[in-house]
Amino acid sequence: MFRRNNIASRIFQRQIYTPAPGTSVYCARRFYENLVPSCTIYDVECPDQSFRKFTDDGQYLISFSRNQQDLVVYRPTWLSFSCKEEDCDAHDLPPKAKRFESFFTHLYSVSLASCNGNELICKDFFLYVESNQYGIIATSTPSIHDAAANGAAIQGVPYVEKLTFHLIRLEDGVILDVKVFHNDFVNLTHNMGVFLYDDLLAIASLRNQTIHILQIRDSGNLVDVRAIGAFCREDDELFLNSNAQCIAFPDKSKLHQLPGNNVQNGTHLSQPNQEDSLLSGIKQRLLSFIFQGISNEEKDPALVQFLDRQHLLIKFGSVDGGVSRNADQHTAFLAVYNMETTEIVAFYQNSAEELYLLFERFCDHFHTASKNSVSMNFVSSHSNNIHALEQIRSVKSKASSQFMKKMLGSLPYSCQSLSPSPYFDQSLFRFDEKLISASDRPRQSTDHPIKFILRRQPCSLKFKIKLGPEAGNADGRTKKIASFLFHPFLPLALSIQQTLFLQQPSVVNIHFRG
């Protein structure tokens, strides 16, 4: 659309030309080629906190106190420095403007984890409900390993005594509701075990092999919708309990009255407790769907995501595979489950080519974003961007089956883990994905500046993200990790460099358009 690179002529052209239908967001984004965060304030003086992320609407910066007990919320603002001299461009920012407070206004701090209860905030976990500006934060007691299984729980999975999800109104920091899990375990690293879709929250409990579905009401209440695991339909528990008396005294005429869970050929039912061969509802669904010869190992629901309001994509893996995403050693299965009909619609192994082809073509439908969130619907992926597609196809051509398994290892997708910043739009900029990407996972830090190069002609270098001054660090041996927080629409980014294994405070740089 824009033939020239000059921003003034682009604005004039915008007055005349209408973008092609359905491309107005992409056309407006092209202005980000002209507005880049080219200035950096290194090692800015800021509170010693762990900055988590910008909310997807850009209204808040979420961070947690170093002791992991308080939530601290800032409002991103902008510099209010002005220069009265004639040649302002030559002037650098005055020292009093180079402060954290120039860009961020502290709104409030809320204490979430109680001091005496040895609870801590899970600083890798945060979900944002954009429609109501609610935030979901988790606090938990320390995890306990080597726990013996009891009841429905499975062995080998650690557990925490108390895990609490807090629903907070970010406008003022009021805690609206909490949901507490006792003696349970949910993998909260980078939002893995929890998925938010519109107002529905799915929480995968590893220890009790249950998927809890909750609804976030506009009033701020967390309401239980259903729990999929031991029972698939809401009234299964009632039905089973009401038949418990009959089953305790083996009465053959009652055997056929068991609920929709398919009775396996010849499973001997004597007592209806969980230690018996009566498998939990969701696992019966899975086993009745697949043939017996495929897998002899018991697979448990490990991760979950929504595909739409009725369908879940559930990853069944062995216990160890469920806690991490390392797919190399473990076979896992992915199933599409319809919550309304309680049927498993489709089932794939984690190396299935059919599933990979669906993932390659319809990646955006796995990255299910709420319809309320405009920005999240335009994140670059290999399904909506030719450059991203070419990149994965070139990697795929080199090592096909390993690559497919690795790509499918990212399913189910982790909710809200991609930044909607236009600087990660692959049609605008080219950058090294090993050093920086839209994903908020920290990665190994580098001394070299990370370059963002224009995709279109003249393919020039537009801006660089440098983590430290040019001289680099004196001690090259200490391992450092870097994480990047990009504002969704302002030319503003934070880069945070942390030294591993040492308790040094992290170095925070602010990148902005000067």
Added chain:
Amino acid sequence: MGSMLGDWPSCDPHNFSKLRRADPSIPSRMMPATYHRTHSRTLPPPDQVITTEAKNILLRHIYRSAEEENDLRPKRAATKHLIPEHGCKQPRATSY
């Protein structure tokens, strides 16, 4: 004088000749006649209702491939009576 568009079939061959003027710089105020269909081959069915498909394209593909697999491998229907006819027989326990 033939129309600018040649001798293409139209309802009324004089329609376009009325529009064509000798001097193109003079703005024409003539409105072209409304098109009336001459056949009913492409009419939609009278009870047609167009709505948005509830399932997104990914789920449609998943359901379709699941249905194709079911068509290829017809499942045996479960017997109506899960308990055997003879009351003395017990279902055999298998180890899973």
